[in-house]
Amino acid sequence: METGHSDREAEKNEATRRALAQADAGLFISDEAVKAWAASLGTDHPLPLPEPGQ
Numbered sequence: 001m002e003t004g005h006s007d008r009e010a011e012k013n014e015a016t017r018r019a020l021a022q023a024d025a026g027l028f029i030s031d032e033a034v035k036a037w038a039a040s041l042g043t044d045h046p047l048p049l050p051e052p053g054q
Contacts, residue, residue, distance in 0.1 A: 022052075026052070026053060027052045027053070028052055029050045029051070029052055030050075033050035034050055036050075037049065037050050
């Protein structure tokens with residue numbers, strides 16, 4: 001059995017658990033905020049990097 005594979009799976013599972021906990025706590029950046037920020041890049045007035053909760 002390949003231990004590297006199970007280690008990677010365990011890391012992915014833990015990262016998923018952390019991400020879900022952060023989303024449940026409202027610690028995420030909305031799709032709308034990311035799209036607005038990305039659309040502003042390269043303009044005369046780029047928006048600041050979005051923060052969680054926007």
